[in-house]
Amino acid sequence: MNNLVSKVKCTSYNLDKVENAIKLSLNQIGNIENVIKEDSKVLLKPNLVSPLPPEKAATTHPVVIEAMIRILKGIGVKEIWIGDSGVHGTPKIFSICGMNDLAKKYGCKICDFDNYYIDEIYEESNKYMKRLPLSKYITESDVIINMPKIKIHHAETYTGAIKNMYGSIVGKNKMQIHARTQTKDNFQHVLVDVLNSTKPNLCIMDAIVGMEGNGPANGKPIETNMILTSYNAVAMDIVAARQIGIDVKEVGYIEKAIKRGLGPKVQEVKEIGDKLPVITYDRPAVALKFLGRFAQKLMPVFYYLFKPVPKFDPIKCIECGICKEICPVNAIRMEKIPVVDKKLCISCFCCQEACFSDAIERSDVKKEKKKACKRGA
Structure with a gap:
């Protein structure tokens, strides 16, 4: 069952x-x-x-x-x-x-x-x-x-x-x-x-x-x-x-x-x-996919240089401060737009999940986002 x-x-x-x-x-x-x-x-x-x-x-x-x-x-x-x-x-x-x-x-x-x-x-x-x-x-x-x-x-x-x-x-x-x-x-x-x-x-x-x-x-x-x-x-x-x-x-x-x-x-x-077709979802194309647990454990200096952090859109940001409030490690401070302390940031992206203004994306997302295959394949 x-x-x-x-x-x-x-x-x-x-x-x-x-x-x-x-x-x-x-x-x-x-x-x-x-x-x-x-x-x-x-x-x-x-x-x-x-x-x-x-x-x-x-x-x-x-x-x-x-x-x-x-x-x-x-x-x-x-x-x-x-x-x-x-x-x-x-x-x-x-x-x-x-x-x-x-x-x-x-x-x-x-x-x-x-x-x-x-x-x-x-x-x-x-x-x-x-x-x-x-x-x-x-x-x-x-x-x-x-x-x-x-x-x-x-x-x-x-x-x-x-x-x-x-x-x-x-x-x-x-x-x-x-x-x-x-x-x-x-x-x-x-x-x-x-x-x-x-x-x-x-x-x-x-x-x-x-x-x-x-x-x-x-x-x-x-x-x-x-x-x-x-x-x-x-x-x-x-x-x-x-x-x-x-x-x-x-x-x-x-x-x-x-x-x-x-x-x-x-x-x-x-x-x-029912037998239903696969619908391939579009998703952010991450530039360095291998930057996960192996990079953190084995290459900490490299990981720090390239680790993904929140990137804020100054046009979409409404300065509500929810990102600062929700950050579990206090890595965000408010200026004209939020600023991230890269040393403190743990790349959890709780801030992105909480932002309903769609003003945050990962810093490692490629500008051109391509689908893996056609929908309905």
């Missing part, structure tokens, strides 16, 4: 069509009645990264959430929670992304992870952080339904089911973890630790319209026309990454999750449902 991933074609956010697509995908993976009971406290964990309207494709579309709520109501579930922890203040995000309206319409509970108790979860099998500051909503729920959005990620190449669970970390603890990990390799281990600690019961991915380019918040919407469903986040990410033209070997945290036994190996994943 953990190696099954259902792909169902869905070409619009028409509520009835989305609900039917999710129902079909749930039937294909089977055994849903053994996972969700009428008396379960069910937590829906969407991707609500930023206070952007649904048409920007940065967040899980409210229609996908609504369709799942209707399905849960249909099987008799009475307690349905919607929760996340986002940048710019979670209440604002819930409002702009349509979650408050859904909660009011269906009697669901809004769970602001940043304004509730923290549960310090200890997991012996974690590799980098055995103790994690998770929202108590995570531990108080009976069933967690992970509802990610398919997107390019400027730092991690791809973001989906595994990375969506990082939102279970409460508030500024997320930034502090970036400061603690320092390197991309260490942070990827933390992403896998969070997945291992939260253990979502079901994953339903909004891949009707995804985000290509400068994701996860400032890219461009791209029609991908599918709903993905699986009981395993790793299996889902393997399939989703391939569907947008990404080799799983390029996504370090997926490989780490596989090695740690949290999901099937690539060749063990079984795709069921």
Whole structure:
């Protein structure tokens, strides 16, 4: 069961069509009645990264959430929670992304992870952080339904089911973890630790319209026309990454999750449902791809000279200061436009993710961005 991933074609956010697509995908993976009971406290964990309207494709579309709520109501579930922890203040995000309206319409509970108790979860099998500051909503729920959005990620190449669970970390603890990990390799281990600690019961991915380019918040919407469903986040990410033209070997945290036994190996994943064409997403062309963990460990001087840092667009920047506020290592100071201290910067690009003015890009992105292959190939 953990190696099954259902792909169902869905070409619009028409509520009835989305609900039917999710129902079909749930039937294909089977055994849903053994996972969700009428008396379960069910937590829906969407991707609500930023206070952007649904048409920007940065967040899980409210229609996908609504369709799942209707399905849960249909099987008799009475307690349905919607929760996340986002940048710019979670209440604002819930409002702009349509979650408050859904909660009011269906009697669901809004769970602001940043304004509730923290549960310090200890997991012996974690590799980098055995103790994690998770929202108590995570531990108080009976069933967690992970509802990610398919997107390019400027730092991690791809973001989906595994990375969506990082939102279970409460508030500024997320930034502090970036400061603690320092390197991309260490942070990827933390992403896998969070997945291992939260253990979502079901994953339903909004891949009707995804985000290509400068994701996860400032890219461009791209029609991908599918709903993905699986009981395993790793299996889902393997399939989703391939569907947008990404080799799983390029996504370090997926490989780490596989090695740690949290999901099937690539060749063990079984795709069921519709046969859909690969839609190759455009993504930033990084000039020096090998500047990763090997360069940091083996060539620190070279890495310092060429490491990627945030680059600010003086025309787009609105001088809001969110980049300075969110930087986990205080590497940004405000002048006419933000200025980065290259010595302090750890290249986490939290600032880029938080900037909804699209004023930040990586310094190592090539000016000419070319697609790897034609779409639909």
